[in-house]
Amino acid sequence: MLIEDTARCACVISGAVPLCYSAGGRWRRCRFRWRAASRGQRRTNTTVGVKLLLWPDLELSPCRPPVGAVTLRAPAPVRLHAFSSHGGIPLAGWSFAYFTIKDRLPQILTKVIDTLHRHKNEFFEEHGEKGIEAEKNTISILSKLRNELQTDKPLVPLDDKLCDVPLWNQYLEYQQNLLDGNEQPSWFQSPWLYVECYMYRRIHEALVHNPPLDDYDVFKEAKVQSFFESQQAIIALCTYLQELLKNIEDLDEKQLQEEFFRLLQVSLWGNKCDLSFSAGEDNFQKASSLKALDNLKTFILVDDTEDIWSLLINSKKRRTSKDVTRVDIVLDNAGYELITDLVLADFLLSSKLVTEIHFHGKCIPWYVSDTTKQDFNWTVKQLQSANNRWISRCGMNWEGSIKKGVFVYHDHMFWTLPHEFCSMAQVATDLYTELQKSHLIIFKGDLNYRKLTGDRKWEFTVPFHQALNKFHPAPLCSLRTLKSDVQVGLKPGQGEQFVTSEPDWMICGKYGVVQFDASL
Ligand SMILES: O=P(O)(O)OC[C@H]1O[C@](O)(CO)[C@@H](O)[C@@H]1O
Numbered sequence: 001m002l003i004e005d006t007a008r009c010a011c012v013i014s015g016a017v018p019l020c021y022s023a024g025g026r027w028r029r030c031r032f033r034w035r036a037a038s039r040g041q042r043r044t045n046t047t048v049g050v051k052l053l054l055w056p057d058l059e060l061s062p063c064r065p066p067v068g069a070v071t072l073r074a075p076a077p078v079r080l081h082a083f084s085s086h087g088g089i090p091l092a093g094w095s096f097a098y099f100t101i102k103d104r105l106p107q108i109l110t111k112v113i114d115t116l117h118r119h120k121n122e123f124f125e126e127h128g129e130k131g132i133e134a135e136k137n138t139i140s141i142l143s144k145l146r147n148e149l150q151t152d153k154p155l156v157p158l159d160d161k162l163c164d165v166p167l168w169n170q171y172l173e174y175q176q177n178l179l180d181g182n183e184q185p186s187w188f189q190s191p192w193l194y195v196e197c198y199m200y201r202r203i204h205e206a207l208v209h210n211p212p213l214d215d216y217d218v219f220k221e222a223k224v225q226s227f228f229e230s231q232q233a234i235i236a237l238c239t240y241l242q243e244l245l246k247n248i249e250d251l252d253e254k255q256l257q258e259e260f261f262r263l264l265q266v267s268l269w270g271n272k273c274d275l276s277f278s279a280g281e282d283n284f285q286k287a288s289s290l291k292a293l294d295n296l297k298t299f300i301l302v303d304d305t306e307d308i309w310s311l312l313i314n315s316k317k318r319r320t321s322k323d324v325t326r327v328d329i330v331l332d333n334a335g336y337e338l339i340t341d342l343v344l345a346d347f348l349l350s351s352k353l354v355t356e357i358h359f360h361g362k363c364i365p366w367y368v369s370d371t372t373k374q375d376f377n378w379t380v381k382q383l384q385s386a387n388n389r390w391i392s393r394c395g396m397n398w399e400g401s402i403k404k405g406v407f408v409y410h411d412h413m414f415w416t417l418p419h420e421f422c423s424m425a426q427v428a429t430d431l432y433t434e435l436q437k438s439h440l441i442i443f444k445g446d447l448n449y450r451k452l453t454g455d456r457k458w459e460f461t462v463p464f465h466q467a468l469n470k471f472h473p474a475p476l477c478s479l480r481t482l483k484s485d486v487q488v489g490l491k492p493g494q495g496e497q498f499v500t501s502e503p504d505w506m507i508c509g510k511y512g513v514v515q516f517d518a519s520l
Pocket residue numbers: 100196271274275276277278332333367444445446447448450481483484
């Protein structure tokens with residue numbers, strides 16, 4: 001739920017809405033009870049009219065759970081507890097989306113501005129006056145952007161020369177068409193997923209407009225720092241892998257399965273280390289996650305590892321010498337998480353469970369810590385030249401795998417669009433076709449989970465398969481620690497039990513899921 005308390009006094013609440021609203025046109029009027037608890041005001045129950053915006057495809061597929069976005073206008077500042085009068089899930093409290101837009105995103109923009117400012121001398125040394133001029137212009141554009149965000153200004157079309165611009169601008173038009181003629185998509189009123197992606201793309205646009213800074217990665221410094229701060233954990237993990245590889249040929253199926261379970265969990269918990277969640281503050285892996293795995297098991301809310309194992313071991317057994325078994329990893333964060341993914345990939349290859357690993361990264365700096373091609377190559381080079389022999393051996397092996405073509409790196413602009421994955425087949429047909437060649441796609445992290453599930457307010461018990469909304473290029477799984485309030489595929493009552501005991505369970509990063517969907 002997103003409640004805005006700025007001058008316009010409008011808010012957007014994303015909440016489950018009863019299906020009775022789904023018939024007919026897009027906009028419906030309905031009534032909500034709400035309790036205002038504004039400063040100095042008595043708690044009251046009252047009824048307000050709200051506009052209900054249905055997801056445009058909801059009418060076409062009435063079997064899908066009813067989900068909608070509600071725009072609620074109320075006197076501000078108020079703290080709202082809204083309940084659907086038709087018995088949907090109570091829409092209560094301040095949403096995480098609201099805090100993200102109000103607090104985290106401006107903080108991230110401030111850090112970007114600060115980074116540019118601190119590197120002023122470097123820009124001067126490299127590019128002379130042109131560098132200083134570009135730094136000044138970029139900072140001024142970004143300060144304006146921060147102001148637009150904080151005052152809920154309309155979202156504007158992108159205006160640079162990159163090839164994704166038409167798709168972004170079409171998406172803005174699409175959002176526009178969902179609204180009344182008089183309203184425009186804006187920072188606090190539009191879907192969280194869209195607005196958050198849009199901010200990162202606007203940061204990139206500010207740089208693109210200002211050569212020679214057009215390919216400067218404003219998040220590089222934070223990524224490098226978090227990599228070095230995770231050194232102890234990286235040493236532990238690389239040492240473990242190298243010891244394991246010594247005897248890998250001798251392991252029986254049971255032992256191989258145990259190691260697979262272990263390294264899959266290491267990769268899952270590696271996803272705790274992202275820098276956008278902490279608004280760019282340190283969030284590195286302090287100790288080896290290997291030792292903690294047993295204690296962490298209770299925090300895995302859905303664990304489909306057995307199914308993933310069956311898929312891999314069966315394909316190994318069936319494979320003839322000419323066959324390829326391909327796993328794709330849709331990467332998330334650079335730093336420790338990327339190392340955990342590379343370790344898992346090396347294990348899958350060395351154990352002959354698979355024959356090729358394809359990595360997918362971002363084309364532009366994204367959500368602070370996400371992996372770009374430059375980060376991927378930098379990481380492998382860093383490892384090679386490390387003082388620790390196990391780390392450097394990992395780096396050398398991985399460089400070798402890249403050269404042999406058994407580690408393949410891809411990037412595609414689709415990963416840095418705001419679209420949910422169910423539209424990939426239409427929006428990025430080439431990528432969808434590429435992913436169809438895979439035997440298993442591993443989606444890392446929270447943002448990928450939000451895009452897999454369309455970032456809707458699903459009921460917790462909705463099956464993962466249903467939330468994917470026909471996105472099935474190949475068997476796929478999500479390894480994700482929960483950092484945003486969307487979760488599907490839980491057992492009845494499982495989610496509800498946390499709602500009172502641990503209200504921040506969906507956003508604190510303490511819980512994780514290994515969720516698998518095999519059906520095509
Ligand atoms: O790196 P991840 O796991 O995709 O997480 C990205 C972050 O972005 C969000 O999805 C939105 O801010 C958070 O919930 C999470 O902190």
